[in-house]
Amino acid sequence: MAIQGEQFLDVANWIYKNNSKHAEICYRCSVNRAYYAAFHVAKRYLKLPKRTTHKETIILLKRNIAPAGEMLGTLYEARRDADYDLTQYVSQAKADECVKQAARIIKKIDSKSK
Numbered sequence: 001m002a003i004q005g006e007q008f009l010d011v012a013n014w015i016y017k018n019n020s021k022h023a024e025i026c027y028r029c030s031v032n033r034a035y036y037a038a039f040h041v042a043k044r045y046l047k048l049p050k051r052t053t054h055k056e057t058i059i060l061l062k063r064n065i066a067p068a069g070e071m072l073g074t075l076y077e078a079r080r081d082a083d084y085d086l087t088q089y090v091s092q093a094k095a096d097e098c099v100k101q102a103a104r105i106i107k108k109i110d111s112k113s114k
């Protein structure tokens with residue numbers, strides 16, 4: 001069954017809100033899922049092939065919807081830090097900011113799609 005990028009945002013929200021005793025891990029995972037929600041929606045909007053890189057997607061989105069592209073670039077850096085820099089603390093506020101940022105990116109893309 002095919003899924004849509006927006007569904008990752010639902011999961012990001014769920015992970016963020018249900019963080020139990022592993023709060024920071026959940027915050028890191030919600031940052032990751034939020035990024036991928038926006039990334040997949042951007043790729044769909046731009047009609048990009050599967051193998052298009054993150055950097056290429058961000059550059060192309062900046063050319064088409066500059067504010068959304070800038071936000072996706074920022075979200076990419078947050079996702080990369082959350083996934084790979086385990087020495088850097090990911091707070092509840094950071095996770096919340098990233099989930100909201102992904103929602104804003106998707107909204108901007110959706111408004112351009114119509």
